[in-house]
Amino acid sequence: MFDWKWDFAFEILPRLLGATLNTLMAAGAGYAIALVLGLVLALAQRTPVRLLTAVVREGVEFIRSTPLVLQIFFVFYVGPQFGLRLSPWTAGMIAIGLHYAAYLSEVYRGGIEAVPKGQWEACTALSLSTRDTYTRIIIPQALPPALAGMGNYLVGIFKDTPMLSVIGVAELMHTANAIGSEHYRFLEPITMVGVIFLMISLPAAALVRLFETWVRRKLGMIR
Amino acid sequence: MKDLHDLSRYPLRLEGPDRPMVSFRNVTKRYGDLVVLDGLNLDVAEGEMVSIIGPSGSGKTTVLRMLMLERIQGGVIYVDGAPLSHMERGGKLVPANSRHLRAGREQIGMCFQHFNLFPHMTALGNCMEGPVQVLGLSKQAARERAEDLLEMVGMIDKRDEHPARLSGGQQQRVAIARALAMRPKVLLLDEVTSALDPEVIGEVTEVIRKLVQKYRLTIMMVTHQMGFAADISDRVCFFYDGRIEEEGAPADLFSNPQKERTQQFLSAVKSAD
Ligand SMILES: Nc1ncnc2c1ncn2[C@@H]1O[C@H](COP(=O)(O)OP(=O)(O)OP(=O)(O)O)[C@@H](O)[C@H]1O
Numbered sequence: 105m106f107d108w109k110w111d112f113a114f115e116i117l118p119r120l121l122g123a124t125l126n127t128l129m130a131a132g133a134g135y136a137i138a139l140v141l142g143l144v145l146a147l148a149q150r151t152p153v154r155l156l157t158a159v160v161r162e163g164v165e166f167i168r169s170t171p172l173v174l175q176i177f178f179v180f181y182v183g184p185q186f187g188l189r190l191s192p193w194t195a196g197m198i199a200i201g202l203h204y205a206a207y208l209s210e211v212y213r214g215g216i217e218a219v220p221k222g223q224w225e226a227c228t229a230l231s232l233s234t235r236d237t238y239t240r241i242i243i244p245q246a247l248p249p250a251l252a253g254m255g256n257y258l259v260g261i262f263k264d265t266p267m268l269s270v271i272g273v274a275e276l277m278h279t280a281n282a283i284g285s286e287h288y289r290f291l292e293p294i295t296m297v298g299v300i301f302l303m304i305s306l307p308a309a310a311l312v313r314l315f316e317t318w319v320r321r322k323l324g325m326i327r
Numbered sequence: 328m329k330d331l332h333d334l335s336r337y338p339l340r341l342e343g344p345d346r347p348m349v350s351f352r353n354v355t356k357r358y359g360d361l362v363v364l365d366g367l368n369l370d371v372a373e374g375e376m377v378s379i380i381g382p383s384g385s386g387k388t389t390v391l392r393m394l395m396l397e398r399i400q401g402g403v404i405y406v407d408g409a410p411l412s413h414m415e416r417g418g419k420l421v422p423a424n425s426r427h428l429r430a431g432r433e434q435i436g437m438c439f440q441h442f443n444l445f446p447h448m449t450a451l452g453n454c455m456e457g458p459v460q461v462l463g464l465s466k467q468a469a470r471e472r473a474e475d476l477l478e479m480v481g482m483i484d485k486r487d488e489h490p491a492r493l494s495g496g497q498q499q500r501v502a503i504a505r506a507l508a509m510r511p512k513v514l515l516l517d518e519v520t521s522a523l524d525p526e527v528i529g530e531v532t533e534v535i536r537k538l539v540q541k542y543r544l545t546i547m548m549v550t551h552q553m554g555f556a557a558d559i560s561d562r563v564c565f566f567y568d569g570r571i572e573e574e575g576a577p578a579d580l581f582s583n584p585q586k587e588r589t590q591q592f593l594s595a596v597k598s599a600d
């Protein structure tokens with residue numbers, strides 16, 4: 105009943121490792137988009153322009169309260185109706201980047217709001233420009249408390265990449281599925297995908313924690 | 328509209344050698360419906376040390392914050408003869424935009440009860456930040472200036488320490504150096520010793536004494552330390568309910584207060600000591 109075939113597992117390993125690279129690329133690119141776009145969304149909610157703040161706020165809420173897989177479908181299949189014809193990769197990166205940007209913007213917002221009011225006042229007292237206030241004083245202090253959340257979403261985006269298989273991005277899940285259909289065997293490919301995810305997620309989470317400590321020390325926030 | 332009309336009563340500039348360094352003219356500050364300062368008039372001469380005392384909530388901090396952090400709802404504030412809260416447009420005063428405010432506030436330094444040093448920068452970094460980013464000094468020039476000031480406040484040995492590794496008194500001395508690094512014409516001190524342990528208050532008051540006696544800096548100081556205020560001030564203002572209830576030379580105000588509220592406040596403070 106439970107017949108694991110090692111030779112089959114070794115035979116498909118190279119293909120799965122190749123797909124792992126795609127998964128990592130998807131997660132990395134999606135995360136890079138989310139990191140930058142998330143900051144833009146967070147800062148946009150702090151401008152004195154009420155309308156902009158409200159629109160961004162609602163947009164973030166909307167993205168956070170609908171499923172990622174729906175957003176991936178939407179960008180890929182509904183986009184062309186608006187003349188937006190995208191490759192699976194591009195559509196996938198936009199959807200997953202936007203989705204996680206919404207979550208990260210909340211993490212950034214929390215980090216920024218955790219910076220004591222006195223820091224803003226000290227910036228005003230020194231006549232620092234708004235730009236210097238953010239880049240030199242506020243964001244460096246908002247970062248350490250935000251790092252834990254940012255790390256969680258890095259692992260989260262990695263684990264969500266299989267959803268890209270629904271539009272045919274050749275990441276791990278998609279490849280495992282293809283192998284399974286070709287050979288009528290799913291046990292090995294799917295199990296191996298699980299192991300690969302585990303072997304990347306666990307060290308990544310540990311690395312994120314190390315990085316967090318390193319940043320705090322670098323910024324002189326640890327005695 | 329009324330406010331705009333009113334503004335014609337105020338001069339575009341304060342001229343003359345005797346003009347005050349800081350001048351509040353009929354200044355009103357409201358938070359919503361709460362009137363915190365009502366028609367405040369206060370002049371501070373160049374090189375003068377003015378102490379501001381009064382009960383909690385009387386508006387002492389607000390006086391300083393209007394120079395540095397807040398907008399006002401009535402009246403005009405001048406610094407070194409030029410309007411700060413307003414600016415001149417076509418021969419008239421109009422409310423200042425944020426750029427004018429920022430430029431005007433470059434002339435003013437402020438120190439806070441809780442220091443507010445930048446925790447991710449060293450003592451030296453804290454003192455170099457404004458000069459480099461705002462005044463455009465070279466790193467080298469800013470460093471020299473910062474080191475001179477850290478020397479002056481007795482913190483040169485700790486220049487490479489982050490604030491978390493400094494005591495309260497040490498942090499406050501760095502904060503004073505940071506404010507002075509901008510070469511302000513006026514220094515605002517808001518209860519700079521209130522958060523300190525009693526045994527380190529002296530090291531901060533000594534620095535302030537030096538600024539007054541040696542450098543003749545114009546200072547407005549909110550304080551609860553009556554003894555220090557009496558000792559060092561040219562003038563003391565007693566605030567009550569958003570107004571100056573009584574003001575005068577420390578010798579007069581402390582030993583011979585005229586108003587009943589001043590007497591009550593001073594005796595309450597004395598019995599608490
Ligand atoms: N941001 C604000 N919003 C609303 N009310 C405020 C604000 N800041 C100050 N106030 C009010 O203004 C009044 C004066 O406050 P202020 O801080 O100037 O008092 P203070 O004399 O410095 O008191 P303390 O000795 O406790 O520091 C108080 O009633 C206070 O509640």
Ligand SMILES: [Mg+2]
Pocket residue numbers: 387388389518549
């Ligand atoms: Mg106060």
